[in-house]
Amino acid sequence: MRQCMVADPRCRLYENPRTGHLRSAALPYENRGLAGRGRTGGILAVVDTINPAGARVERRAGDAMALVVMKFGGTSVANVERIRNVAAHVKREVDAGNKVAVVVSAMAGATNQLVAWVNEASPLHDKREYDAVVASGEQVTAGLTAIVLQSMGLKARSWSGWQVPIETSDAHGAARILNVPGDELRAAIESGEVAVITGFQGIDPETGRVSTLGRGGSDTSAVAVAVALNADVCDIYTDVDGVYTTDPRIVSKARRLPKVSYEEMLEMASSGSKVLQTRSVELAMVHGMRTRVLSSFVAPDQMQAVTLDNLDTIGTTVCSEDEIVEQQVVSGIAYAKDEAKVTLLKVDDKPGIAARIFGPLADASINVDMIVQNVAADGNATDMTFTVQAAELTRALAVIEAAKKDIGHFDVKASDGVAKISVIGVGMRSHAGVAARMFQALAEKGINILAISTSEIKISVLIDAAYAELAVRTLHTLYGLDAD
Numbered sequence: 001m002r003q004c005m006v007a008d009p010r011c012r013l014y015e016n017p018r019t020g021h022l023r024s025a026a027l028p029y030e031n032r033g034l035a036g037r038g039r040t041g042g043i044l045a046v047v048d049t050i051n052p053a054g055a056r057v058e059r060r061a062g063d064a065m066a067l068v069v070m071k072f073g074g075t076s077v078a079n080v081e082r083i084r085n086v087a088a089h090v091k092r093e094v095d096a097g098n099k100v101a102v103v104v105s106a107m108a109g110a111t112n113q114l115v116a117w118v119n120e121a122s123p124l125h126d127k128r129e130y131d132a133v134v135a136s137g138e139q140v141t142a143g144l145t146a147i148v149l150q151s152m153g154l155k156a157r158s159w160s161g162w163q164v165p166i167e168t169s170d171a172h173g174a175a176r177i178l179n180v181p182g183d184e185l186r187a188a189i190e191s192g193e194v195a196v197i198t199g200f201q202g203i204d205p206e207t208g209r210v211s212t213l214g215r216g217g218s219d220t221s222a223v224a225v226a227v228a229l230n231a232d233v234c235d236i237y238t239d240v241d242g243v244y245t246t247d248p249r250i251v252s253k254a255r256r257l258p259k260v261s262y263e264e265m266l267e268m269a270s271s272g273s274k275v276l277q278t279r280s281v282e283l284a285m286v287h288g289m290r291t292r293v294l295s296s297f298v299a300p301d302q303m304q305a306v307t308l309d310n311l312d313t314i315g316t317t318v319c320s321e322d323e324i325v326e327q328q329v330v331s332g333i334a335y336a337k338d339e340a341k342v343t344l345l346k347v348d349d350k351p352g353i354a355a356r357i358f359g360p361l362a363d364a365s366i367n368v369d370m371i372v373q374n375v376a377a378d379g380n381a382t383d384m385t386f387t388v389q390a391a392e393l394t395r396a397l398a399v400i401e402a403a404k405k406d407i408g409h410f411d412v413k414a415s416d417g418v419a420k421i422s423v424i425g426v427g428m429r430s431h432a433g434v435a436a437r438m439f440q441a442l443a444e445k446g447i448n449i450l451a452i453s454t455s456e457i458k459i460s461v462l463i464d465a466a467y468a469e470l471a472v473r474t475l476h477t478l479y480g481l482d483a484d
């Protein structure tokens with residue numbers, strides 16, 4: 001039996017498929033030592049938690065060798081030919097003496113297909129079985145990548161989430177990483193073997209069942225592995241060569257950012273930039289893991305192998321703010337077109353009403369983004385507007401309908417033709433007037449603002465989706481981001 005054996009309800013034993021050794025995985029992560037690193041504020045309450053495991057892979061003084069995690073997204077492993085290209089990138093690093101862990105996504109489109117099959121089988125399905133199905137895409141690419149690496153003469157093997165193990169919560173379909181013990185993994189890498197790890201999937205140590213981290217989750221897998229291995233850098237290879245001031249498909253004058261701070265990247269990711277999964281940035285920020293965005297479409301021999309000195313010469317490095325010397329007031333403009341707006345009209349204006357609306361939405365794991373509550377004109381009824389992802393609109397409306405008896409009377413209006421445009425930059429902390437200029441510029445183009453939300457380093461506006469591209473272009477020019 002390969003999976004896991006139950007000795008005691010709190011103590012699962014995993015069988016190592018290679019050695020046959022049994023290992024307990026039931027210790028809570030706090031008991032594993034080293035949990036202190038990165039525990040700042042209350043952030044860990046909402047992000048994946050990893051213990052960086054003890055010593056990093058041995059290296060001698062003066063050694064330029066690095067421990068590198070290389071993650072390849074779906075378009076980079078879209079077919080066997082692309083996987084050969086990925087393998088060539090890996091070989092470059094191995095040939096230079098670096099130790100390498102590879103994390104792969106499923107082939108482009110594969111996960112969508114798997115999700116579609118699950119929904120076709122039954123729209124209301126057991127989330128654990130959803131995970132059993134959708135986790136399979138990464139297993140295909142991990143195995144194929146290992147095979148291709150071996151055919152090039154490298155030592156390599158694939159690792160599934162449960163083999164590493166990547167231990168997660170039991171929130172199937174959107175599991176959080178709790179711990180990556182990874183002793184075996186580390187030993188394998190130390191011995192010079194390339195470890196090819198399935199992104200996106202893990203295991204619930206309580207039940208021994210396969211879990212997945214939510215769409216786009218292999219970025220988070222990669223950062224988690226990098227943290228657990230105490231890697232020098234986590235390289236996210238994708239189909240663009242870095243993070244841009246905005247989407248280059250909309251603004252041809254968009255520029256690549258050589259460096260971007262964790263905070264800004266986090267805001268960009270949660271404001272619609274699709275380059276990195278938000279959670280991966282949270283994790284990198286909490287652990288200070290240097291993360292780069294690089295293109296796998298650059299010929300493998302046209303890139304230098306990683307050394308500890310050349311890390312910031314290509315792509316975009318996501319790093320701490322104080323490493324960025326020339327900080328702009330605004331670093332980027334993000335947009336999200338897949339937003340939906342819900343307005344509850346004439347809800348009672350009394351204490352507890354917001355909790356009764358947003359509590360059930362949170363319980364249903366529906367992310368609410370912007371919230372606007374109007375002043376009650378007649379003193380007792382008001383309008384409450386909020387946004388959710390368009391894909392969650394139907395579910396959100398159902399949740400609200402189900403909570404109607406608690407919320408009391410309201411009429412509901414919903415539309416999904418809205419877009420959120422966000423202006424992001426840590427420089428906003430020390431510069432006034434960024435928002436005022438934004439509103440003025442949008443007004444001059446006749447763009448109506450439906451809702452506004454701000455953070456210390458971000459201003460977001462909700463507008464009619466038809467004006468999204470015009471707004472992005474206008475703001476890109478306004479804040480001096482256009483390339484000359």
Ligand code: ASP
Pocket residue numbers: 073074105106111112137199200214215216217218219
């Ligand atoms: N294959 C998964 C997805 O499409 C995970 C990933 O690619 O990051 O969501």
Ligand code: MG
Pocket residue numbers: 073074216219275277
């Ligand atoms: Mg991705």
